[in-house]
Amino acid sequence: MLAPIPPTSTLPAGSVGSVETQYVDLPAPVRLDCGRELPSVRVAYETYGTLSPERDNVVLVCHALSGDAHAAGVSPTSPEASTRDGFAAERRDGSAGKGLGWWDGMIGPGKAFDTDRFFVISTNVLGGCRGTTGPSSIDPATGKPYGSNFPVVTVADMVRCQRAFLDVLGIERLAAVAGGSLGGMQALEWAVLFPDQVDAVVAIATTHALHPQGVAWNAIAREAITRDPAWQGGHYYDTGRAPDAGVGVARMVGHITYLSAPALTEKFGRRLQNARDIRYTIGEPEFEVESYLRHQAGSFVRRFDANTYLYLSRALTYFDLARQHGSGSLVRALEGVSARTLLIAFSSDWLYPASASQEITDALRALSKPVEFHLIDAPYGHDCFLLEEAQQIPIVRRFLADGSAASDLEQRGLCD
Amino acid sequence: MLAPIPPTSTLPAGSVGSVETQYVDLPAPVRLDCGRELPSVRVAYETYGTLSPERDNVVLVCHALSGDAHAAGVSPTSPEASTRDGFAAERRDGSAGKGLGWWDGMIGPGKAFDTDRFFVISTNVLGGCRGTTGPSSIDPATGKPYGSNFPVVTVADMVRCQRAFLDVLGIERLAAVAGGSLGGMQALEWAVLFPDQVDAVVAIATTHALHPQGVAWNAIAREAITRDPAWQGGHYYDTGRAPDAGVGVARMVGHITYLSAPALTEKFGRRLQNARDIRYTIGEPEFEVESYLRHQAGSFVRRFDANTYLYLSRALTYFDLARQHGSGSLVRALEGVSARTLLIAFSSDWLYPASASQEITDALRALSKPVEFHLIDAPYGHDCFLLEEAQQIPIVRRFLADGSAASDLEQRGLCD
Known part of the structure; x- marks a missing residue:
C-alpha cells in the first residue's frame, strides 16, 4: 500500500502545514500575584491537530523567554517572524526555511506531540510582545502603551491567564502541559495550581528555581x-x-x-x-x-x-516552587500534584543543570508521585531542548502513550 | 631568640608595608605589533624587597585585566584605590583594610614571592589606566587624550614595554616572571620572546589562547x-x-x-x-x-x-602562542623556551580551565622542557588566583627555591 500523498508537496513530512496565529480577548479582568489587575487581556494562540469530541486530547505547549505562539508549522503571513534563531535557525535552513515554529521538530503528525492524536495549543505568554497583552500593549486607562507601568507578572500569572484562555475555548482538562526552560516552569506551575485539570507534565531543560x-x-x-x-x-x-x-x-x-x-x-x-x-x-x-x-x-x-x-x-x-507553594520546601510545594511528570535535562546545560530536574524527581518520588527523569547526553547546552528533537521524541511519545499506566518508572538508564 | 618586632605594628605579619607607585619614562619610542609606534611611554611600577648586588633576584609580577602596579603592601596615598574587589576585597576587610595590593597575600616576607629573598617588581601594563601610558594618556601629537586613537596593543607589546622598562632600571635577567590570567599570558610571552633572560615562569589560571x-x-x-x-x-x-x-x-x-x-x-x-x-x-x-x-x-x-x-x-x-609563534603549533611556539615553568590551575575555573594549562604542560613535556603543573581543587572559579593564596604559596615557594634543579617533576599529585 502506498503512503498517502501529503496535501502540500513543499512541506516536509510531519509538518502541521500552514498556520495562522489567532486571538482571544478574555471576558474578565486577570488578577495578578502582585495585587494588581489587568482589565483586558488578549491572548495570541495557535492550534495544531483536531479537538476530540470528548475534549480530552488537549496538549498545552508553553514557550520560553524569546518564543511565541507560533510553535509549529509555517506562518505564511510573517515568514520573517520565526522565533528560531542561533543554532536552531541554522539547523532549519536546509529544510522548510523561514517562518517555521520554534518547536516544529516536536509538534506534528508522528512527532513527540503527535497531532494525529493530540490537539496541541500554543499561546504567547502574558507579558509577551507577540500578540498577547504585555508592556507594549495599549493601557485602556491612558490610551498609550503600558511601558513600565505594566504590572510585574509571575509564572503563576501566566498560567492563570492560560487557564482563563482555555475556559473561553471550552477546554477544562489538559491531557498534558509541556514546555522547555521558562515553558517548563509554566508546565510545573500548572501541575501545582490546577492539579485536578492536568493529566501529565512534560518539563524539559527547566528547574523549580x-x-x-x-x-x-x-x-x-x-x-x-x-x-x-x-x-x-x-x-x-x-x-x-x-x-x-x-x-x-x-x-x-x-x-x-x-x-x-x-x-x-x-x-x-x-x-x-x-x-x-x-x-x-x-x-x-x-x-x-x-x-x-x-x-x-x-x-x-x-x-x-x-x-x-x-x-x-x-x-x-522569581519562579520558585518551594518559596511560592511550600514555605521553602519543594516536597511540600509538590504535595498536591496529581499529574504524571516527565522531566528531561541535558548533560551540557549549565544554565538549567540536570541537578534541578533531579531535585524535582526526588521530591516527587518522596511523595510517591509518578515521575520519570531522563538525562540526555547532548552537547549544545540549554538550547538542546530546541535542537535535540531526535532524542526527545521517543521519550515523550512513549510517556504520552503510557497515559493509563501511572507508574513511577526508573527510566533514567534508557538514554544516558 | 625572639622574633624581630615589625616596624609598623598596624601591619599584619608578612606585609611589605607602605609603598608608593613610581614612574619611569622610557627613553625611546615603543614599536608595536600593529606596526605603529608609541613615541613616549611612561611606566608605573612598584618594587618590594631589595635588589641583590648581582641583580639576579628580580621577580616581575604581571597583573590581570583590572589590576595595576600596586600588587603588594599598603598604598597610603590612595587608600581607596585598591584593585581588590568582589570576593577578594571582602576577604581582606578583616585584616589590613583598603589600599592593599591585589596580590598582597602572595608577595612579602615569607610569602610565595618572598621579599626577604627576591626583589619583586610590578608594573602597570601598556594600555593601562593606572599610571602607564594608555588610551587616557595625552597624545603628544595632539595634546589631547588618545581615546580610540591609541594603537591596539598585544600581550607581546606589553612584554616588550616591560623589557624596555627593566633596561632603564639596569635589570637584564629575571629570576622569575609571574602572573595570573592576563598576567600569566605575559609571563608565558616573556618566556617565548626573551628565552635567555627568564629563569622561571609562574603562570597561574591562564592559557596559551x-x-x-x-x-x-x-x-x-x-x-x-x-x-x-x-x-x-x-x-x-x-x-x-x-x-x-x-x-x-x-x-x-x-x-x-x-x-x-x-x-x-x-x-x-x-x-x-x-x-x-x-x-x-x-x-x-x-x-x-x-x-x-x-x-x-x-x-x-x-x-x-x-x-x-x-x-x-x-x-x-588576541593572545595565542601557537598563532603568534608556532604557525598554529603550540609545540613549535614553545621550542625556544629555556625557563623552568610552573603552571597552576583551579578546578572550578571555567573561564581559564585547567585543560589549557594541561596543553601547555604537554607541549613543554613533548619538548623535554622542565615543567610542573598543579591543579588545585578550590571552589571560587577564576578568582582563585587572588583568593587561594594558602594553597599556592607552598607550591610557588618550593618551585622558586628549587631553582637549581631544573627537573621535569610529576608534581600534580601533590595538591589535587
Missing part, C-alpha cells in the same frame, strides 16, 4: 537594557528610539548561556573573520564568534520588545 | 561599552560624560565569569534583599546577588577607564 548564577545572568541582561538611555524608563514606544543597543547585549549574554563552551569551540574555534591574520581592531568583530554574536543580537532586536524581555526575565527569576 | 566562549564573554563586555552612547567613539575624556553604564555591565559579565556557580550559590543562594518576600520590581535589585553585582559595577567604574578595558580585553583575546 533558577540557581544564583542564572539569576545573575538575567540581572545583567536586564541591566544592559535599563542602562540604555533609549530605554527611557520603559516609555520608549512613541519616541522613535528603542533600547536596541541594550537588548542586543542582553541577547548576547543570553545566547552564550544557552550554549555550551564545547559547542562554541566546535562551531567557531578561534577562527578569524579575516583568515590571514588579526587586523588590530577594538570595535569591529575579529573572531567568527564575535561576528555571530553581533548578528544574533541584530536579528533579535528586530523581533523582540525590550520591556517584554525585562518582564519575562524577571518572572523566571 | 582563550577558548571561544571566553572570546565571546570579552566581546560582550566590549559591546556593552561601545554601545553606550557616552562612549562617543572612544573620545569621551573631555566631554563630562563617560560610558559608566556600559563599563558597569562589562564588569558584571566579567565578575560572574570570574566566579564559579557553586561559589555564588554558597555565598548568595536565592536570598532576597527584602527577607519577607519579593516586591514585584523590574528595575531594582531583588535578590542579594543582583545587589552585589550592581555594587561591584559601581565601584569598578570609579577606578577603571572604559577604553583601557577595551584595549586589555582585546589584547587577551
Whole structure:
C-alpha cells in the first residue's frame, strides 16, 4: 500500500502545514500575584491537530523567554517572524526555511506531540510582545502603551491567564502541559495550581528555581537594557528610539548561556573573520564568534520588545516552587500534584543543570508521585531542548502513550 | 631568640608595608605589533624587597585585566584605590583594610614571592589606566587624550614595554616572571620572546589562547561599552560624560565569569534583599546577588577607564602562542623556551580551565622542557588566583627555591 500523498508537496513530512496565529480577548479582568489587575487581556494562540469530541486530547505547549505562539508549522503571513534563531535557525535552513515554529521538530503528525492524536495549543505568554497583552500593549486607562507601568507578572500569572484562555475555548482538562526552560516552569506551575485539570507534565531543560548564577545572568541582561538611555524608563514606544543597543547585549549574554563552551569551540574555534591574520581592531568583530554574536543580537532586536524581555526575565527569576507553594520546601510545594511528570535535562546545560530536574524527581518520588527523569547526553547546552528533537521524541511519545499506566518508572538508564 | 618586632605594628605579619607607585619614562619610542609606534611611554611600577648586588633576584609580577602596579603592601596615598574587589576585597576587610595590593597575600616576607629573598617588581601594563601610558594618556601629537586613537596593543607589546622598562632600571635577567590570567599570558610571552633572560615562569589560571566562549564573554563586555552612547567613539575624556553604564555591565559579565556557580550559590543562594518576600520590581535589585553585582559595577567604574578595558580585553583575546609563534603549533611556539615553568590551575575555573594549562604542560613535556603543573581543587572559579593564596604559596615557594634543579617533576599529585 502506498503512503498517502501529503496535501502540500513543499512541506516536509510531519509538518502541521500552514498556520495562522489567532486571538482571544478574555471576558474578565486577570488578577495578578502582585495585587494588581489587568482589565483586558488578549491572548495570541495557535492550534495544531483536531479537538476530540470528548475534549480530552488537549496538549498545552508553553514557550520560553524569546518564543511565541507560533510553535509549529509555517506562518505564511510573517515568514520573517520565526522565533528560531542561533543554532536552531541554522539547523532549519536546509529544510522548510523561514517562518517555521520554534518547536516544529516536536509538534506534528508522528512527532513527540503527535497531532494525529493530540490537539496541541500554543499561546504567547502574558507579558509577551507577540500578540498577547504585555508592556507594549495599549493601557485602556491612558490610551498609550503600558511601558513600565505594566504590572510585574509571575509564572503563576501566566498560567492563570492560560487557564482563563482555555475556559473561553471550552477546554477544562489538559491531557498534558509541556514546555522547555521558562515553558517548563509554566508546565510545573500548572501541575501545582490546577492539579485536578492536568493529566501529565512534560518539563524539559527547566528547574523549580533558577540557581544564583542564572539569576545573575538575567540581572545583567536586564541591566544592559535599563542602562540604555533609549530605554527611557520603559516609555520608549512613541519616541522613535528603542533600547536596541541594550537588548542586543542582553541577547548576547543570553545566547552564550544557552550554549555550551564545547559547542562554541566546535562551531567557531578561534577562527578569524579575516583568515590571514588579526587586523588590530577594538570595535569591529575579529573572531567568527564575535561576528555571530553581533548578528544574533541584530536579528533579535528586530523581533523582540525590550520591556517584554525585562518582564519575562524577571518572572523566571522569581519562579520558585518551594518559596511560592511550600514555605521553602519543594516536597511540600509538590504535595498536591496529581499529574504524571516527565522531566528531561541535558548533560551540557549549565544554565538549567540536570541537578534541578533531579531535585524535582526526588521530591516527587518522596511523595510517591509518578515521575520519570531522563538525562540526555547532548552537547549544545540549554538550547538542546530546541535542537535535540531526535532524542526527545521517543521519550515523550512513549510517556504520552503510557497515559493509563501511572507508574513511577526508573527510566533514567534508557538514554544516558 | 625572639622574633624581630615589625616596624609598623598596624601591619599584619608578612606585609611589605607602605609603598608608593613610581614612574619611569622610557627613553625611546615603543614599536608595536600593529606596526605603529608609541613615541613616549611612561611606566608605573612598584618594587618590594631589595635588589641583590648581582641583580639576579628580580621577580616581575604581571597583573590581570583590572589590576595595576600596586600588587603588594599598603598604598597610603590612595587608600581607596585598591584593585581588590568582589570576593577578594571582602576577604581582606578583616585584616589590613583598603589600599592593599591585589596580590598582597602572595608577595612579602615569607610569602610565595618572598621579599626577604627576591626583589619583586610590578608594573602597570601598556594600555593601562593606572599610571602607564594608555588610551587616557595625552597624545603628544595632539595634546589631547588618545581615546580610540591609541594603537591596539598585544600581550607581546606589553612584554616588550616591560623589557624596555627593566633596561632603564639596569635589570637584564629575571629570576622569575609571574602572573595570573592576563598576567600569566605575559609571563608565558616573556618566556617565548626573551628565552635567555627568564629563569622561571609562574603562570597561574591562564592559557596559551582563550577558548571561544571566553572570546565571546570579552566581546560582550566590549559591546556593552561601545554601545553606550557616552562612549562617543572612544573620545569621551573631555566631554563630562563617560560610558559608566556600559563599563558597569562589562564588569558584571566579567565578575560572574570570574566566579564559579557553586561559589555564588554558597555565598548568595536565592536570598532576597527584602527577607519577607519579593516586591514585584523590574528595575531594582531583588535578590542579594543582583545587589552585589550592581555594587561591584559601581565601584569598578570609579577606578577603571572604559577604553583601557577595551584595549586589555582585546589584547587577551588576541593572545595565542601557537598563532603568534608556532604557525598554529603550540609545540613549535614553545621550542625556544629555556625557563623552568610552573603552571597552576583551579578546578572550578571555567573561564581559564585547567585543560589549557594541561596543553601547555604537554607541549613543554613533548619538548623535554622542565615543567610542573598543579591543579588545585578550590571552589571560587577564576578568582582563585587572588583568593587561594594558602594553597599556592607552598607550591610557588618550593618551585622558586628549587631553582637549581631544573627537573621535569610529576608534581600534580601533590595538591589535587
